[in-house]
Amino acid sequence: MFIDQLFNGLSHGSILLLIAIGLAITFGLMGVINMAHGELMMVGAYTTYVTQQWFANDMPHSAGLYFVVAIPLSFLIAALLGWGLEKSLIRHLYRRPLDSLLATWGISLILQQTARLIFGAPNVAVVPPSWLDGGIRLFGAVFPYKRLFILCLVLAIVFFLYLYLMKTRAGRRIQAVTMNRSMAACLGIATQKVDAYSFAIGSGLAGVAGCALTLLGPIGPTIGTYYIVDAFMVVILGGVGKLAGTLLGAFGIGLISTFVEYSTSATMAKVIVFVLIIAFLQWKPSGLLNVRTRSLD
Amino acid sequence: MVNQRWGYWLFFAALFLAPFYLTEFRLSLLGKFLCLAIVAVGISLIWGYTGILSLGHGVYFGLGAYCMAMYLKLEASRGHLPDFMEWSGVRELPWFWKPFSYPMVAIAAAIALPTLLAALLSYFTFKNRIKGVYFSLLSQAVVVVLVTLFIGKQEWTGGTNGLTNFSTVFGFSLSSPLTQIVLYWLTTICLALIFVAARRLTSGRLGKVLIAIRDAENRVRFLGFNPTVYKVFVYSLSAAFAGVAGALFVLQVGLISPEMMGIIPSIEMVLWVAVGGRHSLMGAIVGAIVMNTAKSFLSENYPDLWLLLLGALFVVVVLFVPKGLAGIYESLVAVRIKAKRGHEREARVDVS
Numbered sequence: 001m002f003i004d005q006l007f008n009g010l011s012h013g014s015i016l017l018l019i020a021i022g023l024a025i026t027f028g029l030m031g032v033i034n035m036a037h038g039e040l041m042m043v044g045a046y047t048t049y050v051t052q053q054w055f056a057n058d059m060p061h062s063a064g065l066y067f068v069v070a071i072p073l074s075f076l077i078a079a080l081l082g083w084g085l086e087k088s089l090i091r092h093l094y095r096r097p098l099d100s101l102l103a104t105w106g107i108s109l110i111l112q113q114t115a116r117l118i119f120g121a122p123n124v125a126v127v128p129p130s131w132l133d134g135g136i137r138l139f140g141a142v143f144p145y146k147r148l149f150i151l152c153l154v155l156a157i158v159f160f161l162y163l164y165l166m167k168t169r170a171g172r173r174i175q176a177v178t179m180n181r182s183m184a185a186c187l188g189i190a191t192q193k194v195d196a197y198s199f200a201i202g203s204g205l206a207g208v209a210g211c212a213l214t215l216l217g218p219i220g221p222t223i224g225t226y227y228i229v230d231a232f233m234v235v236i237l238g239g240v241g242k243l244a245g246t247l248l249g250a251f252g253i254g255l256i257s258t259f260v261e262y263s264t265s266a267t268m269a270k271v272i273v274f275v276l277i278i279a280f281l282q283w284k285p286s287g288l289l290n291v292r293t294r295s296l297d
Numbered sequence: 298m299v300n301q302r303w304g305y306w307l308f309f310a311a312l313f314l315a316p317f318y319l320t321e322f323r324l325s326l327l328g329k330f331l332c333l334a335i336v337a338v339g340i341s342l343i344w345g346y347t348g349i350l351s352l353g354h355g356v357y358f359g360l361g362a363y364c365m366a367m368y369l370k371l372e373a374s375r376g377h378l379p380d381f382m383e384w385s386g387v388r389e390l391p392w393f394w395k396p397f398s399y400p401m402v403a404i405a406a407a408i409a410l411p412t413l414l415a416a417l418l419s420y421f422t423f424k425n426r427i428k429g430v431y432f433s434l435l436s437q438a439v440v441v442v443l444v445t446l447f448i449g450k451q452e453w454t455g456g457t458n459g460l461t462n463f464s465t466v467f468g469f470s471l472s473s474p475l476t477q478i479v480l481y482w483l484t485t486i487c488l489a490l491i492f493v494a495a496r497r498l499t500s501g502r503l504g505k506v507l508i509a510i511r512d513a514e515n516r517v518r519f520l521g522f523n524p525t526v527y528k529v530f531v532y533s534l535s536a537a538f539a540g541v542a543g544a545l546f547v548l549q550v551g552l553i554s555p556e557m558m559g560i561i562p563s564i565e566m567v568l569w570v571a572v573g574g575r576h577s578l579m580g581a582i583v584g585a586i587v588m589n590t591a592k593s594f595l596s597e598n599y600p601d602l603w604l605l606l607l608g609a610l611f612v613v614v615v616l617f618v619p620k621g622l623a624g625i626y627e628s629l630v631a632v633r634i635k636a637k638r639g640h641e642r643e644a645r646v647d648v649s
Contacts, residue, residue: 089612097429098350106615109607110608112604267446
């Protein structure tokens with residue numbers, strides 16, 4: 001029983017991490033409140049849906065392989081959309097976080113309605129690839145492959161993101177701009193370019209999250225609003241500006257809410273976890289891990 | 298300045314006389330919009346003046362509405378259990394429902410509960426200097442939590458259907474036109490009082506401190522003020538306004554459900570204020586009325602278009618008209634005054 005709950009908690013945490021990891025870049029590193037993040041997930045989810053339809057119609061023999069194509073495809077499409085969004089709207093609002101919150105909310109409404117016009121308001125189901133059916137039996141508990149796959153996907157994303165940010169030139173530029181924008185600009189980094197591609201990467205990760213969410217159930221135009229608040233809570237709890245914080249925050253919330261849910265109900269779990277987050281912020285107002293700084297604002 | 302005051306008088310007089318020149322249907326719509334305008338005044342206070350963006354006002358509005366609705370429901374059930382409780386197999390009235398059979402308790406709770414919740418949330422966040430977008434996101438999380446709670450505890454709250462099917466208030470039938478007109482007048486009076494109170498508040502010393510907090514909170518702190526106290530006060534006050542609005546709303550509309558206090562209504566409230574002009578209390582009122590009129594017209598005739606338009610409006614207002622309708626009005630007035638001064642100067646040149 002305990003192992004069951006532990007696995008459920010880890011699985012819940014991995015889903016939270018998946019939806020929050022893109023935000024950890026756009027919100028955590030860049031400080032942009034992108035309320036359309038959930039809709040970028042939706043774009044990824046619908047991309048997966050379209051890919052699956054395409055494979056099922058044109059290549060029925062290798063229909064199960066669609067998922068391998070869908071992951072990079074949803075990354076690309078969501079990233080492109082995010083890039084366009086940054087270029088056209090968000091760059092004008094870097095100094096006005098509250099306004100960017102409202103404007104991106106507007107974008108999210110537009111994207112939702114567009115999805116509704118194209119795919120219809122009812123949810124659509126994506127048939128998961130057959131190689132992800134079933135699960136492993138261990139210690140008397142069943143671990144479904146789908147959940148294990150998501151867990152592995154998330155860990156792989158975190159690993160590569162870490163490598164990218166720490167070991168590549170482009171990633172280090174992102175870090176430099178986050179730490180001290182004007183100094184980075186003086187040293188010859190094109191900060192606006194860096195902004196654009198960091199935002200695109202964050203958006204692309206949202207797309208991948210949407211793609212993975214299709215494994216868990218049907219998707220609809222409002223799938224984003226369902227997850228967005230949780231995603232922001234993860235980043236706030238984890239501490240803004242540190243990827244490791246987001247990691248801890250996601251698994252922390254996932255485990256705690258699963259265990260609370262087990263002993264009460266899903267509704268009460270949500271309430272209790274929220275109260276715990278507020279209580280935790282009393283103790284550490286800037287989250288689990290934070291960037292040490294001497295500045296006041 | 299004198300002109301402006303006359304303008305306000307005229308505006309409220311026109312609202313007050315509305316029952317004489319509007320049809321019953323339009324009056325009921327206007328009454329609903331005026332309730333929402335009360336919320337807008339509160340949002341303008343916290344957002345336009347103090348710089349706190351709350352995405353949680355739907356909850357305060359909803360709490361006020363639910364408190365009033367509980368009383369109405371008990372009165373409509375005439376001593377029996379409310380119908381939805383019987384359906385979900387509740388045998389006895391829960392203890393926290395009991396006080397709501399007294400209307401005065403219900404009205405007091407409709408104001409006190411939202412205020413208390415807002416005070417708790419804002420105290421614990423502002424005390425730790427959590428501000429800006431973090432507060433906005435936390436207030437949005439409160440919405441999610443409360444809506445889930447209200448839907449989940451179906452046997453106590455009526456679940457997704459909410460509370461409806463009321464018959465009387467203080468023994469007067471809610472469906473009679475006369476009751477509705479009296480309620481409309483009550484709403485207008487409340488709006489006018491709240492508007493005057495908010496104006497008094499912002500034109501005095503307190504208003505200056507609030508604006509200072511918005512512009513440079515740390516400087517205010519260094520000058521020896523405690524911004525937390527001011528922020529908690531003004532945030533709770535605006536929640537109280539929302540509670541009043543909710544109570545009046547449910548009296549006129551006859552329905553409150555979790556859907557009306559969710560994330561989307563909460564953020565729409567902010568948009569009314571943004572469209573009207575966040576820095577202007579009158580702008581907020583006008584914004585709420587204009588936006589809701591547009592909504593009730595467009596969402597009935599072109600439901601698909603409405604959401605696209607709403608989304609575009611968020612973007613356009615933020616990017617191009619951050620001061621909203623009030624800002625447009627002010628710049629028009631400024632142009633006129635400038636033109637007038639220009640004429641005077643020319644005239645003077647002629648004389649000399």
